[in-house]
Amino acid sequence: MTGAPLSLRPAARLDIEILTDLAMRSKASHGYDAAFMERCREELAIRERTLSERDVWVAEAQGRILGFFGLEFPQGGVSEVNPIFVEPDLQQSGVGRALWRKLEERARFAGARAIGLESDPNAVGFYEKMGCRIVGLSPSNSIPGRMLPRMEKPANSPPDPNPGEARKMQSRTRIIATAKQMLAGECPYIEGSRIISGLLVAAGINR
Numbered sequence: 131m132t133g134a135p136l137s138l139r140p141a142a143r144l145d146i147e148i149l150t151d152l153a154m155r156s157k158a159s160h161g162y163d164a165a166f167m168e169r170c171r172e173e174l175a176i177r178e179r180t181l182s183e184r185d186v187w188v189a190e191a192q193g194r195i196l197g198f199f200g201l202e203f204p205q206g207g208v209s210e211v212n213p214i215f216v217e218p219d220l221q222q223s224g225v226g227r228a229l230w231r232k233l234e235e236r237a238r239f240a241g242a243r244a245i246g247l248e249s250d251p252n253a254v255g256f257y258e259k260m261g262c263r264i265v266g267l268s269p270s271n272s273i274p275g276r277m278l279p280r281m282e283k284p285a286n287s288p289p290d291p292n293p294g295e296a297r298k299m300q301s302r303t304r305i306i307a308t309a310k311q312m313l314a315g316e317c318p319y320i321e322g323s324r325i326i327s328g329l330l331v332a333a334g335i336n337r
């Protein structure tokens with residue numbers, strides 16, 4: 131690692147530009163050309179919306195962000211890793227493993243029964259080291275016709291060390307699901323973004 135102590139914290143709005151830039155440079159570290167990277171730009175961009183729709187954490191040391199992950203809230207019991215990236219000059223030095231440890235903890239707190247992801251073909255070895263197995267192939271969201279290894283790992287939890295935090299995450303997940311239903315017009319008897327904003331503020335989510 132860097133030698134300096136690594137700490138993990140939830141991502142904030144101020145991090146958005148840094149995370150988007152880090153994601154592009156980290157993905158490009160596999161040797162993809164400019165045209166390929168351009169096609170990935172949209173999918174890799176981190177937006178304010180990303181921070182409210184996913185559980186995003188950054189690893190930092192001495193004020194520098196070294197890597198980050200986004201974890202989708204469980205659907206059908208599965209939490210998707212989307213994405214995980216480490217600064218090119220710090221890959222292979224333990225940052226990814228530290229991020230993964232936190233990611234598993236967050237997935238368990240959110241009540242996931244499994245963690246899933248579509249892996250870059252060059253990152254399969256990392257996920258295997260983290261205990262994931264290839265379960266199939268999934269189409270890339272950025273490159274039509276490109277198929278990616280689908281990987282999963284059971285989130286079989288050790289005893290919950292912090293049930294209060296688990297409850298908080300589960301209610302946060304429920305609140306987000308309700309807010310999404312409202313935004314999609316599935317709760318016609320409640321209208322107005324103020325109510326939705328209120329719910330999200332109550333859940334401690336910045337929009």
Ligand SMILES: CC(C)(COP(=O)(O)OP(=O)(O)OC[C@H]1O[C@@H](n2cnc3c(N)ncnc32)[C@H](O)[C@@H]1OP(=O)(O)O)[C@@H](O)C(=O)NCCC(=O)NCCS
Pocket residue numbers: 156157159160213214215216217220221222223224225226227228248249250252253254255256259
């Ligand atoms: C994949 C990635 C997140 C892993 O993070 P990292 O900080 O490099 O990983 P770590 O140093 O913690 O490595 C943990 C273990 O995985 C192995 N590993 C890391 N990256 C690997 C890779 N691409 N292929 C095979 N093994 C890998 C390490 O050698 C280490 O093994 P060990 O425990 O036997 O020593 C990071 O390399 C990265 O951002 N890569 C570029 C972008 C990318 O592919 N992101 C994932 C997109 S799906």
